[in-house]
Amino acid sequence: MSLERRISIITLGVSDVGRSTEFYARLGWAKSSASNDNITFIQLKGTVLGLFSRASLAEDAHVENTPAGFAGVTLAYNVSSEIGVDAVVKFVVSCGATLIKAPQKVFWGGYSGYVADPDGHLWEIAFNPFFPQDEHGHVILPD
Template identity: 65%
Template sequence: MPLDPRITMVTLGVADVAASTAFYERLGFEKSSASQESVTFLKLKGTVLGLFGRADLAEDAGVEDSEPGFSGVTLAHNLSSEAEVDAAFEHALSCGAKPVKRPEKVFWGGYSGYFADPDGHLWELAFNPFAPNDENGFMLLPE
């Protein structure tokens, strides 16, 4: 199952979610109502910018925050089902990706896993039942 060449979301691991959210709102970015105290979702054209505590992002990816190579940034590719996540994960591994965290049900109610590309950049493959993809594969966030 080749991956559709798109990025659904870029997540930045930040020191202070509230301060970073305020900064991006001042820049003119619009926060989704799906945002919570621990995570902010900002709607961009065709993708989403996530703001998440850096240590929390490392924990979610299954890596150490201090691990060499962890940049505090992850790229996400959202899919339409858990089965699609599993198939995409296996495809990535067959292409030479390093497994970081095998897909599993996660605390926020979805299903996700992480792999690293040859340079260690982290990709999340996710199924989010609360923010489905539109017909173009872009993540739909509530206003």
């Protein structure tokens, strides 16, 4: 047996589902009618973003809900140019994100910056000249 190379849902544990839902709505990401007061689902291209209480998510997974800090995970939003990185970072910050690292040329040859959503989940906004995108904005990895 092997698994298909896909992720169905990425669920972020958040402190306030309503507040987080409002933040992502300001980005233009509409919640699905499958959402309720306890969880928000947002249809993305090829996957779903879930927003769920951090405490409830920890309870469901049977793990301790430890204080927030760097969780060793970032989410990435790739664009097709350095100018695009600057524009996206400016927009997300205007929607309520916190600027963590201003966009800049990076050691691996690209250009990126970091922002945090209202719960501190890190998003890297990046232009990677080595990972082109298809007509739908999906990253194309080399074979």
